[in-house]
Amino acid sequence: MSLEDSKSDIEERPRLRLNLQILPAQVQGEKMLVFQDPEGWCEDVIILPANLAPLLQFFDGTRSFREIQEEIMRQTQELVPADNIRELAQELDEHLLLDSNRFRDYVRSRMKEWMETRTRAPVLAGTTYPSNSSELKKFLDDFYLADSGPGMPQENRTNELKAIVAPHIELRGNGEVYAYAYKRLYEESQAELFIILGTGHHPLEDMLVFSEKDFETPFGVVETDRGFIQAVRKRMKKRAHAGDFSHRKEHSIEIQLVFLQHLLLGKRNFKIVPALVGNFQTMIELGISPAEDILFKDYLDALKEQIKDDGRKIALIASADLAHLGPRYGDREFYAPIREDEIKSDDGRMLSYLERCDADGFFQSVASDKDTRKICGLAPIYFTFKLAEPKRAELLKWSAWFDSATKSAVSFCAMALY
Structure with a gap:
């Protein structure tokens, strides 16, 4: 020009x-x-x-x-x-x-295009993961088979698992942590419906934003259970709901789907309920718990009632990373691999509340310093624990990724809830 x-x-x-x-x-x-x-x-x-x-x-x-x-x-x-x-x-x-x-x-x-389509196209295929289904299968297999991986999943034995926490960070170099979560999901859940609570990285217009669109990956199209979503909305006091445009480019749900399809396609029919969770920053600033928030409670109660009455086997997936540290995320301090033990220790204190199934203690541990460590998965993790009401939670794997260009870091983990 x-x-x-x-x-x-x-x-x-x-x-x-x-x-x-x-x-x-x-x-x-x-x-x-x-x-x-x-x-x-x-x-x-x-x-x-x-x-x-x-x-x-x-x-x-x-x-x-x-x-x-x-x-x-x-x-x-x-x-x-x-x-x-x-x-x-x-x-x-x-x-x-x-x-x-x-x-x-x-x-x-872009908004007009989105409204006219019934299926959300993949945005990570060809960059974060291969766009060819055969190459993608091997790509994901390698995370299970890596020296630091959990091994390939064995045959399903029980339906005791209620939920998992899995990351949504870049797969290359970090995929083994996902594999720990999904191995446990495959072996210990017989779910036919997966409610995926994703981190909303972009501003959301609501506490929880569902999408009724089906989701496509290189493995094929995953059907969204529109009837479940509509039933949840009917149970709510809130009648006006935000549009789902925020799902268009948000990766935190898509990245879970390739793992689900990788393990279940051809073995089990399943549907999903994709939902993005807004952040809790306003509650943190006001010094209140999400459990005290009227809108949060409205969504939580409606989902609990619908899950109870649905009759199918249902599992929850929290798509959540942990701390975001360094100049890339607005900090003045640098974070290099030499600080990994420090990050792990700080995360350990926070995650100990989840291991005790204390979602409110987890929230307070983050809110006590105004979320200075920027726990992006705070909302979906809290929501998942409140929905699942586990009696036991197990930390399966923890790791951190370091960006050498900006001397920044992101931590993440895999958990299983029973």
């Missing part, structure tokens, strides 16, 4: 979108800025030189390109050509990072 074209396409007063995360990073020894889009519209990794930070602070929608140029001149005594500023804005806009007409048109078109 020529500069003349870009002048007509882009707003004269550029504004960065409000929910963007702009993080410092070292890339090949150079200080850079990494743009992350929590809402998932920008799918690319955008990295720009850190020396653009003084310029970007003025992309607030109140200044023209000429006025931004003047502000930079006042602050740094450096003359930055207005056309250079415009070109930067154009680049950001092409990646959907500006609050602009281009961005709003894109959102409208």
Whole structure:
């Protein structure tokens, strides 16, 4: 696109979108800025030189390109050509990072497409996992068979298992932890319906957001139990429910489905109830427990009643990671592998409440420091424990992933609830 074209396409007063995360990073020894889009519209990794930070602070929608140029001149005594500023804005806009007409048109078109489709297409196939079903089967087999894996699942023996906690982190290098959870699920559950409570990484309009769409992976289409969802809604006091657009790009449910299909296809018919859980940040700030929240209790009671009356064998899956630490997640401290024991110890104290089946103690342990460790799986784990009401919970495996570029870390685990 020529500069003349870009002048007509882009707003004269550029504004960065409000929910963007702009993080410092070292890339090949150079200080850079990494743009992350929590809402998932920008799918690319955008990295720009850190020396653009003084310029970007003025992309607030109140200044023209000429006025931004003047502000930079006042602050740094450096003359930055207005056309250079415009070109930067154009680049950001092409990646959907500006609050602009281009961005709003894109959102409208994607929402229209979503409403017209009955099946959610996979978003991780070909990147996080292979898009070919035969390659995907071997890819997942290898997690069970790895030296650090649990071994391939044996034949199902019981139906004692009520729920599992499994991660949703990048599979490569971390898939063995998933395998521990799913080996236990296969061997000790005969469920015909799986209620998957996924972490909602993007802002949700409700405490719990169901989708009535079927979900597709390279293994085929998984049928969603729309009747179950509709029955839950009828039991609720709340009558208006959020749309399911948040499911479009959210990966925390899709990544569980490939493990379910890998183990059960051709052996057992099953359906799913996909639901994303909103975060508990408001409750943490207000100092109240989710159990005291009217909306949470409405969803919880309706689900409990429907599960009790359904008559089928049902299992729950909490798709949940644990701590998110380091500059990539807004911290000033660095987290390298040398700190793994420290992270494991901190997680251990928190998880000990779950091992005692004390969901409220787990919540309070996270809320006591205002969730400074950013436990992204707090809500789905808490919801799962409150729904399953286990008498026993077992920590099967714990691990951590480290990002060397930003010196950050994510911890995660597998658990079985009985």
